[in-house]
Amino acid sequence: MVDFKKMSEKESAILNSAYQIFTEKGFHNAKVSEIAQHAGVGKGTIYEYYASKEELLRGVIQIGMLHYIEEMKRYIKDSNTFWEKIENMYTAHAYFLTNHDAFKKVIGDHFSVINKEFHDWMLIQRNQLIELVKEIVEEGMDKGEIASGQKDWTATFILTSMMGLQDCQDSDDSKGKVDFVVNILKNGLKQRNGD
Amino acid sequence: MVDFKKMSEKESAILNSAYQIFTEKGFHNAKVSEIAQHAGVGKGTIYEYYASKEELLRGVIQIGMLHYIEEMKRYIKDSNTFWEKIENMYTAHAYFLTNHDAFKKVIGDHFSVINKEFHDWMLIQRNQLIELVKEIVEEGMDKGEIASGQKDWTATFILTSMMGLQDCQDSDDSKGKVDFVVNILKNGLKQRNGD
């Protein structure tokens, strides 16, 4: 999955196994002994390279992030226009996630502690939200308030944009950001006649 | 923080304390005994209401989610146009997060297992990404490729939009979605003369 240069074969094996086990089970449910076994090394050997389980997690994430950002930069390097860069960056992101699928779980999914039943419940909640937005989108498209097109993607885009509002600090700040984002959306989604 | 009707005072206290401790320390580092103490009840009392620590987490998240979605619906109810709805929804989201600040941590932040030092490192990584995008944005604005304005917000918006690409399944799917999103961005961020 993740390949590293300048790293002993053992360390590389450890990091790879850690990556896999962490992504599969989550940090707390992953056992050092399991990682060791998976890597084909002794438990103690891991501590030759990493001072603690947390240090190991950091190793995994660092490697992942470095690769991610490197890849991002590599994709952008040969682009000239803004839109080329953005498009390439997005492509790199999508590509990275597709090929390092599990990685996002280390970064984003902490629900491994939760059983499947509940996880499904969470998705239902999320879907409720998406449905809510999809209805609004559908109505908007019908009335011609926004450009017709992929309803699902549009709803997802709207929802995703909303998630960017996480760091508002006060009412004014949030008002400003909401305006800003909604304005972009307005332009982005409005009826386009030709282009 | 979270207020519940139809719930014994004790259960409400437990849920509130659980909410607080979970958001402060993360699920795995939160101790049931600590939650009990914080709620001013005995350890055993928690188990009268919730069969396990996980069940308790679910209780916390469920309540949070229900409130979140309820609030969302309430804000939208009296809106007529698409853009009113969207704006209100965004406002509700920002408002909710501002007022239930810690909640997003239960849902989105799993880095509580990680010490501050490392957390900072993560932010630096993230900032690297933002800086990368900010540079692109700046250049784009300078060259007139996109409308001038809030550089930070624009970069964040671009980054956030990118995060919505998480569920691509194959190369074609990702290509389509990238195109879709970039197109919206193009329209959303392009030079607007008049409006």
Added chain:
Amino acid sequence: MVDFKKMSEKESAILNSAYQIFTEKGFHNAKVSEIAQHAGVGKGTIYEYYASKEELLRGVIQIGMLHYIEEMKRYIKDSNTFWEKIENMYTAHAYFLTNHDAFKKVIGDHFSVINKEFHDWMLIQRNQLIELVKEIVEEGMDKGEIASGQKDWTATFILTSMMGLQDCQDSDDSKGKVDFVVNILKNGLKQRNGD
């Protein structure tokens, strides 16, 4: 099962339920709350009659023992000869155990902590012993060393007699007792011509 006079209906219900639950699950795995529920009373009510769970167990056993001994005496009362008495006593014992089947579990079976798999293993061990004795018995019958007859019962009888040797204190004591018991067996099992 067990009926008691001079006892409130509630106490009687509690004792009966305790008897049942204790015999089903063993003392430690029986929960006071379960007994209360089974008896149709509140948990606290049990403590009105019995100071503790142990006290309750004592109540159950005492009642059981009293009945057992009473019954024994009742059966013997009208017998005249030694052998009538013995026979009646044995009959009473067998009858009691058949009708208070579970009671012996409280008294004799402490393996409720052990899962089925292991319990079966224990029985196999016991059977090994019985088989061992049965072989000896068979051989003895074939050679005419003992009277022919029920092999199983004979083996069981021999084994049971052996169990009576539990309280030997030293080598001499045990020697004496072994001699004593074996002598009775010799006479009891030897070829009988006529009777």
Added chain:
Amino acid sequence: MVDFKKMSEKESAILNSAYQIFTEKGFHNAKVSEIAQHAGVGKGTIYEYYASKEELLRGVIQIGMLHYIEEMKRYIKDSNTFWEKIENMYTAHAYFLTNHDAFKKVIGDHFSVINKEFHDWMLIQRNQLIELVKEIVEEGMDKGEIASGQKDWTATFILTSMMGLQDCQDSDDSKGKVDFVVNILKNGLKQRNGD
């Protein structure tokens, strides 16, 4: 007490300590930590060898049973006649119990949950029974219905024989067994003139 070959010193120590603590306090009142301390090992070490406290109990009993049966077989091996075998078996049994005194407690005594006061009460109950039988025996000897001799032992033997009637399934079954056992007794205990 129990000696084992092919077993690490640590495991042997654990098993011995478990044996001792279990026999002293009973399974439920024995604490794993206490066993560990007694064995001079860490609590966790026990779990290196035995998956659970129950597994440990099984280990203790299995070893005990294996030794018991082995010893039994060893004693019998060189015997030729039926009565030699029986005598040797009985001797082995008595010997085993004398030397592994506590073992019978793990197997047969579950009253460790009960305090001394009550345990004594139980013995009194048992003695009542013995007294009852002793009286009958005495009378029988006086009247010449049975051979004179050790009254105590005779009473115990009779009582022990009775305990073998535990597995009767119905009235007929019990009748048959009672007859069978009483008949052996009749022959075993009757007046022997010469021998």
Added chain:
DNA sequence: GATGAATGAGTCTTCATTCAT
């Protein structure tokens, strides 16, 4: 008397970490 919500002492079990080999 009767109740059951509340309690918290008590224990098994896990697992990251160490260190002698």
Added chain:
DNA sequence: CATGAATGAAGACTCATTCAT
């Protein structure tokens, strides 16, 4: 360097018992 047997701190969970109603 590599190992894995040994460790013990830490914490979820149980359930007998209490006591206000």
